[in-house]
Amino acid sequence: MTAPETAVELSGVDKIFNQGRAGEVTALTGVDLSIARGEFVALIGPSGCGKSTLLRLVADLIEPSSGTVTVAGKPARRARLDQEYGIAFQQAGLFEWRTVLRNVELPLELRGHGRKERRARAGEMLELVGLADFARHYPAQLSGGMQQRVAIARALAVHPPLLLMDEPFGALDEMTRERLQDELLRVCAATRTSTIFVTHSIPEAVYLADRVVVMSPRPGRITGVIPIELGERTESTRQSPGFFTGITKVRAALRGTRVPEETVGAER
Ligand SMILES: Nc1ncnc2c1ncn2[C@@H]1O[C@H](COP(=O)(O)OP(=O)(O)OP(=O)(O)O)[C@@H](O)[C@H]1O
Secondary structure: OOOOOOOEEEEEEEEOOOOOOOOEEEEEEEEEEEEOOOOOEEEEEEOOOHHHHHHHHHOOOEEEOEEEEEEEEEEHHHHHHHOOOEEEEOOOOOOOOOOOOHHHHHHHOOOOOHHHHHHHHHHHHHOOOOHHHOOOOOOOHHHHHHHHHHHHHHHHOOOOOOEEOOOOOOOOOHHHHHHHHHHHHHHHHOOOOOEEOOOOHHHHHHHHHOEEEEEEEEOOOOEEEEOOOOOOOOHHHOOOOOOHHHHHHHHHHHHOOOOOOOOOOOOO
């Protein structure tokens, strides 16, 4: 069976917390978003605009109040049961008493994979994020950036078609963050993973994404979608005119200024 070309589809999605009760909050309203297989989408917007809520809906950690969420062509619930996605959040969330290798093995263990296969797959993932030499270490022996890489390796260990990331690099210094951005892009390209990546950083969104989805709060909704066509990211990408144009456009969209239609990076 071939995998569906659409990785994620949100259609007419509203999310109201505490509906009909005190403290009712409309976290999301009228959200339509379609993400293609292998596409990298960054979600950006001010605090409280519903970015995490959107991610949690896709992960089926919460249910929409109305509308539908489809992942890999199936209802979000089915996709969760089939482990169609991996999750990495700001806190790496590693188990301190397990070695790095055994942390990465965990989702495979939960899926019932045999020991030999788990070892091989986890080793391969650690290789991918450049941590093969740290397999026997414990999380406390690693830096914050290394722990994040372990979390990414763990999220990718089941070879999920979709990766959900909520500010995974938020707590890291700028240099580590830029290195991990490159590693993430390399890993996603190598594994053809689709990604939804929540960030507060405009340059990070522009550098990583094929499309930047801009959201605004009260009620949370999508107010702009900016395609980024910077081609393969290299050393010079962060200094390129297209990169700065992208940043300007995302900033304008966040401020609610109208964004010209043409694609970022296409002008030269
Ligand atoms: N479990 C919940 N119960 C009630 N309200 C909630 C719940 N989760 C989120 N909200 C509300 O929904 C809105 C969107 O929250 P969400 O965490 O999705 O925003 P966000 O864009 O991710 O914010 P941040 O950038 O600060 O992480 C906020 O007003 C928040 O208070």
